[in-house]
Amino acid sequence: MENVLTGTNKKPLRVLFMSNIGVKELAEIAGVSTASVSRALSNPNRVSKRMRKKVLLAAEQVGYQPNRLAASLRTSRSGNIVAIIPDISDTFNSGVIQSLERAAAERGYSVLFGDTQGIRERELVYGNMVNSKQADGIIVFSHRLPFEDELLASDDFVLPPMVNSCEYAHSAFRDTSLLPLVTIDNVKAGREATEHLLELGHKDIAVITGDIESPSARQRLEGYKEALSQAGIPFRSELIQAGDYTLEAGVTSTKKILLAKKRPSAIFCMCDESALGCIATLREHGFDVPRDISVLGFDDIRFAKYLSPSLTTIAQPVEEIGRRCAEILLDMIDGKEIEEPQTILPHKLMVRDSTSAIW
């Protein structure tokens, strides 16, 4: 084959793209060994400047594209992480996902997204991607570990690099107390949300929770109780509606709330989508928000402030959550010691128009 560099052939070199050229062919073209090609490309300071230039030039000329699969196989690093998410289209999640993806990309990793719809089987499929070497780590958005109980129970099974986003995963078979996670202080946030409503004079405050299996929802409810008790108001369980962090739950829960004998004057929704469904349902039943009933959301999703009425809500630092998750996970993958596994980020009460004083 004609040597690119010696250039004994004076015709302008034909630029070949995407030809099936591997390190072997490239090495031949550049007149060096495959080892040098590989080193020049992925370990540049292991070779001399001359060699580097020679290889890079040849690679450029022929449009060489290294086969990442082969590299991954050899190095046992796939360069992927997998995000296991109950619902990709959920607005809060998709915000986190976005920054997650960006932060991963900055460090050369791609993100595989698994939308599970909360289905255990699908969680397992995605969890298994790291066992089958398709991914190097996992970001879990739910409160369940994506592995078979049988596996979790086995001493031989060591958890792969994994970070919890906004949730506390737990398992009967495994101690998860040291699992890294990035979240806000849900108890405090629940308390502050409730305090805001109490300060406005509300005493009968209904709650539409998130998935009640999930620690985040429980913690927010905990905060709610704390605030009530602090204010000397008895907790009434009939005011609590179990939701699941969806818009639809906001709708159906609100309908139930409206059926109660004594209507609450405020509703605390544990996510903005539920609040949206809640407000729409209230309006449909002839109630004005906030005049008749105040509604408070959670998350501060992208368009919470554009809704009508604009939504009073607890803002979560979406962008930072995603970024931190990625950073911690990639550090784990790189074998770095994680000094602070539990990252608690600040939240913020955003007071807008969906809540108002009761008098």
Place this chain on the structure above:
Amino acid sequence: MENVLTGTNKKPLRVLFMSNIGVKELAEIAGVSTASVSRALSNPNRVSKRMRKKVLLAAEQVGYQPNRLAASLRTSRSGNIVAIIPDISDTFNSGVIQSLERAAAERGYSVLFGDTQGIRERELVYGNMVNSKQADGIIVFSHRLPFEDELLASDDFVLPPMVNSCEYAHSAFRDTSLLPLVTIDNVKAGREATEHLLELGHKDIAVITGDIESPSARQRLEGYKEALSQAGIPFRSELIQAGDYTLEAGVTSTKKILLAKKRPSAIFCMCDESALGCIATLREHGFDVPRDISVLGFDDIRFAKYLSPSLTTIAQPVEEIGRRCAEILLDMIDGKEIEEPQTILPHKLMVRDSTSAIW
């Protein structure tokens, strides 16, 4: 090593999970060859029932996990597709993504998501994943092909399996007229949206467009013009505001519209997020929708009907778009002939509360 099946060792077999067991070790354990192991697992009817059972049992016992990277390298099938998306968190996109991911998963493919923010360089990065064998095909959500012009201009470069979602990709260097795509009839949709407003008596209809570089936005505008001309109403370019399919564009464009001498009585937004920004801005400036100004959206995103006022909009079949994209792409990857590259799905005008008659 002890043979699982002969079971001469009567102690209960220790179940080993995730040990570093490959086909080689598994073959030894099962007492067969690596070829048989591979066949039993991924080509079951190439082996006898006895053999299959023997291998599957052993695999189960030791928790064997095939290394998908190695398999991919050998078969040159990564089992991934990559979706190149300007904005993952956009509500319309995330809906498509969700069904896309599900349909792909059903056929054993995973989806890598690339959020590009419209940045050319990032598009190229993701487009390149198929060259580097990390993905077998591409779903493109934008109107640009994710490859260097240099590549596109080269005859040697054949486009990988690729499907356009809701857009018409084009390139100065490549004929894209046969590129498979899944979309609605944007011209017709634009026309119908405008006709709806005309029927309500509106004559001054402003438009907040999508990215004006994109064929979808141009086509919708085309439909708008057709409807106007049909109704004998002259087209006035000052009513057109160039947006980019975002909420923020809805806000800023609406502000500009409100500055005009002659205020329109209706605004046609080319996506629901823009409509949301539009309505919020109108409200902020003291205008009631639809009493003062009607607003019509596009997409029928998940919560369009829960907004206040609920949004009149053109519904796109989100779920089907995603599913079809995945199906067509996977068929292409499987080497099937695509008989109908251009899939035009039906849209539907959803009349709700954000538009009303002018008198």
Place this chain on the structure above:
DNA sequence: CCACCAATGGTAAACGATTACCATTATGTC
């Protein structure tokens, strides 16, 4: 000028599957 060491680059063995090719065994036909 020699011994020594660092820098450089080559050879060949991995990584862990799949599969072409072949040898063996089972099945069926006459």
Place this chain on the structure above:
DNA sequence: GACATAATGGTAATCGTTTACCATTGGTGG
């Protein structure tokens, strides 16, 4: 029972990288 044919399963090559190990080269100090 002999033979053709189908079914089965083994051996070893292969996919395209990276890298351990080694050989060579060049530079430095004595």
